[in-house]
Amino acid sequence: MSIEIKMPALSPTMEEGTLAKWLVKEGDTVKAGDLMAEIETDKATMEFEAVDEGVVGKIVVAEGTDGVKVGTVIMLLDAEGEESAPVAKKPEPAPAKDAPKQVDAPVDRETSEPVSQDNPEIKQPAASQKAEPRAEGDRVKASPLARRMAAEKGVALSSLTGSGPNGRIVKADVEGAKADAAQPASATATQPSTTAPAVPAPAPVTPAQIPNIPHETTKLSNMRKTIARRLTESKQQVPHIYLTIDVRLDKLLRLRAELNDSLGARGVKLSVNDLMIKALAVALVQVPKCNVMYTPNELVTFKRADISVAVSTAEGLITPVITEADTASLSSISTRMKDLAARARDKKLKPEEFTGGTASISNMGMFGIKQFEAVINPPQGMILAVGAGEKRPYVIDDALGIATVMSATGSFDHRAIDGADGAELMQAFKALCENPLGMLA
Known part of the structure; x- marks a missing residue:
């Protein structure tokens, strides 16, 4: 059975990254600790190590790809002697004339679960029920962000039920545990919210708004995007x-x-x-x-x-x-x-x-x-x-x-x-x- 290798969160602020370079190729045998890729985060270019051993079955995301979301499958790793099953794609019916274009449902960045388009805060039910987090030895499956939040709040990961893929503990699970410990559910509705109200972001500049003056454009780096987001949040919320x-x-x-x-x-x-x-x-x-x-x-x-x-x-x-x-x-x-x-x-x-x-x-x-x-x-x-x-x-x-x-x-x-x-x-x-x-x- 193939193991899905996903884009890791290599820093606390990382939401997406650039797969700068693959250090392995399909058919290579890797062991835990072997370097597999160089990934450009919002702050640095870091090497990504294997945590499992096996044979590189399929490289899903090509090197040089920008904007790869954390949690996206980037490679399939096979146990030795196995082969990756081909990724089957369901045939899509031809759209009827004048039929409206289908819009992809937004996806929650932390759990990769679909989000309701009517209310972005409400996730649509996943295909299967929440799974108990699997432990490999004494290690509970959890995202790096969830581990950091749990350590800061004093929450034991082993006491949580993961809602992410394969029972992985994610940010929402730790936040829920904190909220449950702080106050009973019956009192939640009566207490005022301490969260700052959302401030609408300014509309992005469109190409039509750029003055007709000789100029050149430079693609925003992951670091520049993160700086812009964090400083905007600081001035708006602090x-x-x-x-x-x-x-x-x-x-x-x-x-x-x-x-x-x-x-x-x-x-x-x-x-x-x-x-x-x-x-x-x-x-x-x-x-x-x-x-x-x-x-x-x-x-x-x-x-x-x-x-x-x-x-x-x-x-x-x-x-x-x-x-x-x-x-x-x-x-x-x-x-x-x-x-x-x-x-x-x-x-x-x-x-x-x-x-x-x-x-x-x-x-x-x-x-x-x-x-x-x-x-x-x-x-x-x-x-x-x-x-x-x-x-x-x-x-x-x-x-x-x-x-x-x-x-x-x-x-x-x-x-x-x-x-x-x-x-x-x-x-x-x-x-x-x-x-x-x-x-x-």
């Missing part, structure tokens, strides 16, 4: 509050020069951004009310600061994460940041290297930008926008002088962080930058 503060950098720049003199023999050269990452991380631990994440029913406060750092690539921004930045040494932050940034530009990051941060930082000082307001990276609670350091008139010891000053703006999720708490964080960040030995203690 109430932003912005707080700006001026920071004197003279002591920090002197400390950086001294540290680089001592670290030169080890091949380490600290950037100003490395010190900004450290200062933000320490400030978040000092002001834990800003190191938070908002959920509809809970406010999550983190015990450490993992900082997502905005890195510009040819296709858009990506945010590799410096984990445990509050306790990491400056040399470690610098070394890791250089490695992550280089692999981000080559699209070689692993999903765990660009997801899971507790807050973000975006530095545009190297472009001479004095001050800007960054968009929050959901589901995080804040992002710090760092501008350029420049010589400015500044009051020093009650006298007007010249100092190197930088403007920094914090964007805060006002559902989770009050203005006074955000101001306290900005003050803590300023104090650490102006007396930088405090972040090394």
Whole structure:
């Protein structure tokens, strides 16, 4: 019997991908762990490994195919000695004259089940009843998204009944378990919804609306599509509050020069951004009310600061994460940041290297930008926008002088962080930058 190999979800935000290259061909024998394909996700190009062993019976999706939905069958894998059954297609009757065109029913991205066209929220019944999730050893079949959600919510996968193909546990099963545990069914209808109302998306630009001016068009990459979707959701659903503060950098720049003199023999050269990452991380631990994440029913406060750092690539921004930045040494932050940034530009990051941060930082000082307001990276609670350091008139010891000053703006999720708490964080960040030995203690 053939095993259906489906397009995997290789990152938490992946809904579709590009099958960039097949590393096997029909007739090849593969074992668990063998590389089978290169798949371009919304953030990186990743290698897809086999989890079963057998013979490649049929490659269903050709390499180079764009927009392959997660869960789509891309290959059939046979047990050794078996052959793939041909995929039979039912003959379609010739349409009658003037008959309306048949429109394909929309499909739920998570479960691949048809969705009612009258009400997109109601799925049409599948051909068979829900199956119990099969376990291979102790492993319960579940989608990567469902596993991540279950871990975050403390739901045991073994206690759930999967509604996906072959009893696979999907997102809806975990959400249902959370809702059932939180409140009885009889009370559900009487409690107000905590979900933000849907905001209609703007109508897409049609070719007829493009001005008749010489131009060229570039196909949107998966990364650019994801950036557009997530930032639109952030600005529509997250109430932003912005707080700006001026920071004197003279002591920090002197400390950086001294540290680089001592670290030169080890091949380490600290950037100003490395010190900004450290200062933000320490400030978040000092002001834990800003190191938070908002959920509809809970406010999550983190015990450490993992900082997502905005890195510009040819296709858009990506945010590799410096984990445990509050306790990491400056040399470690610098070394890791250089490695992550280089692999981000080559699209070689692993999903765990660009997801899971507790807050973000975006530095545009190297472009001479004095001050800007960054968009929050959901589901995080804040992002710090760092501008350029420049010589400015500044009051020093009650006298007007010249100092190197930088403007920094914090964007805060006002559902989770009050203005006074955000101001306290900005003050803590300023104090650490102006007396930088405090972040090394």
